[in-house]
Amino acid sequence: SQTIHQWPATLVQPVGSPLSLECTVEGTSNPNLYWYRQAAGRGLQLLFYSVGIGQISSEVPQNLSASRPQDRQFILSSKKLLLSDSGFYLCAWRRGGGYNEQFFGPGTRLTVL
């Protein structure tokens, strides 16, 4: 069976500090990978998605970036965090092609002070 991991679970960072959130998937190969952000009281905002190693599509211009160094690893980064980066970050995967079900990780709660 497939499993998706995210870490850390919670993170408190000062404004201007760097960020690195990691997501890994087990039990499947060549998954599509997604990063979403959920701000307090708001819906899920698609940030990035990737259909393969080194292939990143950015949905929202911002000070965040994503990388996929390995097939089942997806990393969300920032060089300098802003207060507005606070939120709940969710990683998801699904098999390639539009017909397949999407599965989510447990999320990372980021607070920028």
Add this chain to the structure above:
Amino acid sequence: KQEVTQIPAALSVPEGENLVLNCSFTDSAIYNLQWFRQDPGKGLTSLLLIQSSQREQTSGRLNASLDKSSGRSTLYIAASQPGDSATYLCACSRTGASYDKVIFGPGTSLSVIP
């Protein structure tokens, strides 16, 4: 551009009541529509996936329907229980060049009162 909306934004019902959650999407060219549940502070749990060629899917007390032509999906919950209290989100996957994108609605917050 695909836009997904959900009505109502919040719903409070007494235990045992049957209820319907609504999801609308602007572009009917979708591959599938998926319903999720989210408990506070948690990730999303997949409930039901309806392919574009299907009209409905059922799992236990849950039944989801899809009407592509009108751009609507409903999630029916029978005999609601306090454990059903959560936020319910719908999401759809478009056809075409952006078929790998999944777009979410804002969710419906459900509270089932014992």
